[in-house]
Structures are given as C-alpha cells and as structure tokens.
Amino acid sequence: MxxxxxxxxxxxxxxxxxxxxxxxxxxxxxxxxIFYIFVVLLVVSFLFGRRSGV
Known part of the structure; x- marks a missing residue:
C-alpha cells in the first residue's frame, strides 16, 4: 500500500x-x-497482531 x-x-x-x-x-x-489508510492499518496490526506467549 x-x-x-x-x-x-x-x-x-x-x-x-x-x-x-x-x-x-x-x-x-x-x-x-492511501497513506492515512496505511498508517491506520499499521497501528491496528501493531496493537492486535501480537500473539500471546502460547
């Protein structure tokens, strides 16, 4: 993007x-x-993309 x-x-x-x-x-x-959409998706992926230590 x-x-x-x-x-x-x-x-x-x-x-x-x-x-x-x-x-x-x-x-x-x-x-x-497009840049603002990219930034929003980047922040969302950092916040919710992490997996717990399973």
Whole structure:
C-alpha cells in the first residue's frame, strides 16, 4: 500500500512540474488518503497482531 502512495506522489510531482495542477492536486489527495489508510492499518496490526506467549 505504501508503494501506491509513492506512485501517486510521483504522479502528482510530475503533473505539477508540467503544469497540470488539477491532476496534481487529485493525485496528491489520493496519495494522502492511501497513506492515512496505511498508517491506520499499521497501528491496528501493531496493537492486535501480537500473539500471546502460547
């Protein structure tokens, strides 16, 4: 999932350099949303992913 975030971030940077501000803003928003989902899932996996000493 982090790979998708980086992909959309690179698309946003390239689109911004080329002057496509609408596409850049959209790609940046998608990258931001995917990153936040990744962080939430990471925290949840750290909290609930640990197994007891069985």
């Amino acid at each position: 982090l790979r998708w975030t980086v992909t959309f971030l690179i698309i946003a940077i390239i689109a911004g350099i080329l002057g496509f501000t609408g596409i850049a803003a959209g790609a940046a928003e998608i990258a931001k949303i």
